[in-house]
Amino acid sequence: xxxLGKWPRFGVALLAGLALALGQAPIDFPWLxxxxxxxLLWLLRATAGWKGGFAMGWGAGLGYFSLSxxxxxxxxxxDVERYGWMAPFALALMAGGMALFWGLGFALAWRWRTAxxxxxxxxxxELLRSYIFTGFPWALMAYNWVETPLIQAASVIGVHxxxxxxxxxxxxxxxxxxxxxxxxxxxxxxxxxxxxxxxDVELTGKNVRLIQPNAVQTRKxxxxxxxxxxxxxxxxxAAAGNPDIVIWPEVAIAYLPDELPLVRAQISDAAAxxxxxxxxxRGEGGVYNSLFVLDQGANIEAVxxxxxxxxxxxxxxxxxxxxxxxxxGLAEAMGGSLAFGSGRKILSGEGVPAFLPLICYEAIFPxxxxxxxxxxxxxxxxxxxxxxxxxxYQHLAQARVRAIEQGLPLARAANTGISAxxxxxxxxxxxxxxxxxxxxxxxxxxxxxxxxxxxxGPWPVIGLILALLFLNVMRARRAKTAAP
Numbered sequence: 001x002x003x004l005g006k007w008p009r010f011g012v013a014l015l016a017g018l019a020l021a022l023g024q025a026p027i028d029f030p031w032l033x034x035x036x037x038x039x040l041l042w043l044l045r046a047t048a049g050w051k052g053g054f055a056m057g058w059g060a061g062l063g064y065f066s067l068s069x070x071x072x073x074x075x076x077x078x079d080v081e082r083y084g085w086m087a088p089f090a091l092a093l094m095a096g097g098m099a100l101f102w103g104l105g106f107a108l109a110w111r112w113r114t115a116x117x118x119x120x121x122x123x124x125x126e127l128l129r130s131y132i133f134t135g136f137p138w139a140l141m142a143y144n145w146v147e148t149p150l151i152q153a154a155s156v157i158g159v160h161x162x163x164x165x166x167x168x169x170x171x172x173x174x175x176x177x178x179x180x181x182x183x184x185x186x187x188x189x190x191x192x193x194x195x196x197x198x199x200d201v202e203l204t205g206k207n208v209r210l211i212q213p214n215a216v217q218t219r220k221x222x223x224x225x226x227x228x229x230x231x232x233x234x235x236x237x238a239a240a241g242n243p244d245i246v247i248w249p250e251v252a253i254a255y256l257p258d259e260l261p262l263v264r265a266q267i268s269d270a271a272a273x274x275x276x277x278x279x280x281x282r283g284e285g286g287v288y289n290s291l292f293v294l295d296q297g298a299n300i301e302a303v304x305x306x307x308x309x310x311x312x313x314x315x316x317x318x319x320x321x322x323x324x325x326x327x328x329g330l331a332e333a334m335g336g337s338l339a340f341g342s343g344r345k346i347l348s349g350e351g352v353p354a355f356l357p358l359i360c361y362e363a364i365f366p367x368x369x370x371x372x373x374x375x376x377x378x379x380x381x382x383x384x385x386x387x388x389x390x391x392x393y394q395h396l397a398q399a400r401v402r403a404i405e406q407g408l409p410l411a412r413a414a415n416t417g418i419s420a421x422x423x424x425x426x427x428x429x430x431x432x433x434x435x436x437x438x439x440x441x442x443x444x445x446x447x448x449x450x451x452x453x454x455x456x457g458p459w460p461v462i463g464l465i466l467a468l469l470f471l472n473v474m475r476a477r478r479a480k481t482a483a484p
Contacts, residue, residue, distance in 0.1 A: 006052070009043055010059045016040050017063025017102075023144025024068045025393035030144035037170020040106075041118055050110045057106025057122075061099025068139040069094050071391030075313060078217045078385070098136070101125040112476045115171025115178065120469035123164040127462065130160075130365075134308065138364055139394065141166055146397045149193025150186070151426065154404050155451040159366055161461040165189065201423045204375075206353070206444040208411050209243035209273075210419040211236050213252070214437035217384035220415075226254045236439045238270040243441060245352055248277035249415040250289070250360050250380040256281055257292055258300060268298040274352050276413075278359065278380040281305075286339035289314065291357045291380060293349040301349035305341025306359040308368060313385070314338045346374045353444075356408075363399040369406055370457055375447055377408050382415040383434075392418055392434055400426040407448035424448045 004012070016036040023030030043056045072094050073087035105125030109118040130137035141163035145151045153162050169185045172178030213236065215229040230253050237246050248267075255263045257279050267275055275294040280287055281303070288305040295301050309315045315337035348354040353375040360381040362368050369377065379399050383392040396418050403410040404426040412420045417434035421442035430442035 004046075006055075009046065010055060013040065013043055013056045013059035014063040016043075017060035017065075018067055019063075020060075020141075020144070021064045021067035021139075024139055024390070025143075025146065025397040026390060028144075028147045030148065033144065033166065033170050034173065037167060038173040041113070041115060041171040041174055044106060044110060044118060045113045047110065050107045053110030054103040054107035058096075058099045058103035060106075061102030062095055064102070065095035065098040065139065066091065068390075068394070069098070071386050071389060071394070074387030074389075074391060075385045077387075098129065101129040104128075112473055114472060114476065115168055115174070116468060116472045117476075118171055119164050119168035120465055120472070122167050123160055123465055124469075126163060127160055131367075134311070135365065135367075137366065138398070143394070143397055143401065146400060146426070148190070149197060150189045151401065151404060152193035152196045153189050154401055155196070155407060155453055156192075157461045158405060158453050158458040159401060160458060161465070162189075164465055197425055197427075199425075201425070201448075202446040203443045204353070204446050206244045207242060208421065208442055208444050209237070209241065209246045209271075210411060210413045210421070210432070210440045210442065211246065211248045211252070212414060212417055212419040212432045212436065212438055212440075213249070214416050214435060215384070216416065217382075220382075220384065221254065229253075230255070232437065234266060234270040236437075237267070237275070238272075239439060241441050243271070243273050245444075246271040246273050246275045247378065247380065247411055247413040248275065249413040249419075250278040250382040251280060252277050252380075252415070253279050255279065257294070258303070261298065264294055264298040264300070268294055268296055272296070274301075274349055276352070276357075276378060276380070278382075283339065286337075288339050288341060289359055290341075291347075291359060291378075293347055293352060295350050301352075302347040304345050304347055304357040304359075305339070306362065307341035307343050308362045308365060309338055309340060310361050315340075344368065344371055346372060358399070358402070363395070363402055366402065366405060366458065369402045370454075373406070373447075373450060373454065374408065376444060377402060377406070377410040379410060379412045380414075381412070383418070384416040388434055392416075396420065400428070405451065406454045407451040409445040409447060411442075411444065421445075 016039050019032040019036040022032055040060055044053055047053050047056055072091050076083040076087040105122040108121040140159050142159035165185055169182040172182040211233050213229050213232045219225040233248055257264050258281050278291050281290045291304045292300055293302040346354050346356055355376045355378045356374040358379040363379045383395055386392050399412055400422050403422045403424055407424045409424050410422040418431055420431035421429045423429050423445040430440045432438055432440050
């Protein structure tokens with residue numbers, strides 16, 4: 001590896017990153033990490049200087065995020081004439097920008113270059129990515145393992161703790177003694193997951209109907225189609241069956257339900273049950289992306305305003321400066337940036353158990369779910385923005401992990417799919433495929449007892465990783481000092 005030139009090594013790092021990205025949905029093949037992770041540590045050891053380490057990490061990240069975030073071009077293709085030219089630049093900037101965090105982790109790990117040090121600094125870099133500048137914890141390493149029993153460890157150590165163990169296990173494969181330790185770690189995680197998945201899940205007796213109108217984004221705001229999509233959802237709500245709760249997706253209607261009692265009455269009459277739906281509302285701070293809880297009498301029992309807005313999609317960062325430069329975000333096409341809600345909020349209503357609302361993008365944040373415990377999670381989303389290749393599948397996978405972390409069931413109503421009922425172990429009990437119009441009637445599972453992660457949060461595990469990292473670094477320094 002040392003005989004390879006700088007650019008060939010960079011190319012190998014890029015390919016390793018691409019291989020790791022194949023673990024993300026919908027491909028769900030994480031086992032290439034057995035090759036990619038030890039290869040990246042090998043590259044790091046063959047690199048001269050921290051700058052070379054940064055280049056290797058950035059190259060791996062560029063490959064990883066170019067593939068796992070390829071769906072980022074889809075929103076710009078909704079209005080190709082106006083925004084299509086931005087698509088390749090958006091992907092290049094997002095992939096290159098996210099890769100900087102990997103580069104930072106590799107640069108910090110270069111001096112010691114052990115499996116534990118690389119895993120520790122890599123995990124801290126991903127933690128930083130999850131929080132800084134509002135955070136963007138999409139495509140974390142742990143999500144590669146959603147379709148395997150290993151993901152159940154997120155209920156104890158969270159996604160960052162699991163990501164640390166995965167990277168550590170991969171790096172340990174470079175030595176014979178390390179192979180045994182790696183097998184022990186992966187075997188323990190797998191055994192724990194298999195044991196946990198043997199448990200049965202009780203049902204609450206609540207029959208939840210999830211509405212999926214399949215309102216494609218290019219027509220969603222078309223005045224000719226607005227009443228068509230609205231009527232479709234009314235008909236799906238009124239279809240045969242006996243739902244106890246009906247859930248419509250994010251911004252399910254173009255009307256303002258708090259200002260139009262007739263609209264509320266039509267929705268309640270069709271559902272003949274309490275309704276949870278997404279729509280816009282006007283408030284003192286501006287226009288909000290909101291979730292409403294309607295009782296059977298068409299009264300608004302509770303309202304939640306989305307507080308984690310999508311940059312450039314729902315608001316323009318540094319909007320005044322951007323306008324001076326002539327830049328317009330996708331939100332500008334809808335009449336301006338949306339207003340931020342006040343924060344996390346648990347809602348309930350007559351016949352509706354206490355739930356934590358998550359609107360679209362909010363479900364990718366582990367920290368958005370942590371806090372006072374509800375009985376279930378409700379995610380309403382419009383994944384039409386994400387296209388049909390990878391974005392909707394990855395979004396669903398990450399929402400499933402929120403259920404695993406907290407031991408709570410999740411009901412997910414998506415405009416174009418994938419709508420699903422998810423049990424507290426992250427298993428899909430009922431779903432409606434992407435691009436279909438229809439509804440699901442599914443029994444709401446009961447919550448589990450609070451998980452270890454729900455009780456402690458992620459910080460004890462992060463503290464343990466920091467302690468291990470510090471001890472390993474100090475040991476390496478002492479060994480270097482003692483060497484003749």
